[in-house]
Amino acid sequence: MITRYLLPALAVVSFGFAVLQMTKAQQKPPPVSPPVEPARSLYPNTVAGAGIVEPETENISIGTHLPGVAKAVHVRVADRVTAGDLLFELDDRQLAAEWDVRAATLASAKAQERKLLDMPRAEELPPLRAKVAEMRANLADKTKLYERSKRGELSSSVSEEELIGRQMAMEVAGAQLTKARADLALTEAGAWEPDRLVAAAAVKQAEAQLAQTRTELDRLKVTAPRVRRAGPTREAGLPPDADLVGFKVLQVNVRPGEYVATTQGQALIVLGYVGKLHVRVDVDENDIGRFRPGIPGTASPRGNPGQQYPLKFVRVEPYVIPKRSLTGGNTERVDTRVLQVIYAIDAPDPPLYVGQQLDVSLDAGRQ
16 A cells, blocks of 8 residues: 555655756846946046055055064054154163163273373372482482592592492492483373373274164164155255155054064054055056056045046056055965056045055046
8 A cells, every 4th residue: 555655656746846946946046236336437448457555655664673672662553753753662771781881981991091191190290300309419429429439549548349339339329310310201201102092092992882882772762764755856865854754653563562573574663654645556467558657547445436536647667566466465476467557646635544455447548
C-alpha cells in the first residue's frame, strides 16, 4: 500500500518543487538603482580624473630631528600656528645637564685666559724689586770685602784661601743679582704669547662645544617651518616674516610620553595652509594627449554629485608617476601611470575637508 501510493506522491511533489525553483532561478532580478548617482560631466569632450583635496601648501608632514620620548605637545588639531611656533618637544634632561657641564668648562677657560691677559699682578712686582735691591746690596758688600782682602794680601795679613773664598762669594752674589733681575723682567713681561694663544683656543673650543649642545637642545624642540606665500620667483635667502604663510594643524600623531623615532615617512604632525583648497587630479596616461594646461574643470564630492565646484588651473607636475590607489595606503599601486595636475577650488569657503576625494571633469574641448 505504502509502496504503491506514497512513493509516487512524493515523486510528484518533488518534481513540482524542482520546477518551481528552476522557474524562479530563471527570472531576472529587477534593476537596482545605485544609492548615489555618479557625477555627470558638463562638457561634451571631457577628461575625467580622480582628485583629492589638499592644502595650498600641500600636506606638510612634520618629523623629528632626533629620536626620544615626547616631553610635551603644544598643539591640537585645528590650531592655527605660524612659522617658528613650538609644536612639540622631546625629553632634554641629559642635554640640559651636559649644557651645565660645558658652561662651567667655558667659564674656567675664560678665567684662565683672563689670568694670562692680566699678568703681571701688581702684588707680584714689589717683592721681586725688593729682592733685586737686596741682591744688589749683597753684591756691593761682597765686592767691598773682596777688595779689602785683596789689599790685605799685599800686606800678607790675608791668606790666599780667604781671598779666594771672598772672590767666590762676590761672584755668587753677582749671579744672585742677575737671577733676581731676570725674575723681575720675566714677571714684568707678562704671559708668554703662545700661552695666550693656547688659552684663547681653549675658550673657542669651549664656546663651540657649548654652541653644539645648544643646537642639540634646539633640535629637541620641533617648530613650524618657514614657507613663503605663492608668488613670483625671488632671489635665494630667507623670506621676510611678513611673507610667510600660517598653518592649520590637520593631524596630531604624537602624545606626551610616547617614543618617537626618525623613521622616514612617519608624520608626527601634519600641517597645511588651508586658506585656499587645491585639488590634486590624476589624469590617466591614456588621456594625457587630450589634456592641455589651463583648461577649466569642475569637481563633485564623492556621494554628492549634485554639488559641483569650479576649478582654476594652477600648475602641472611634469612627471608621470605610478598611480596610487586612493585607499589611504602609501604603497598601494595599480598597473597604470598618471599625470598629476593641481587645480584650485574657485569657490569661497567650500564645505570640503583635506583628504576628501572628488570626481573631476576637465573641459578637453577648450585650449
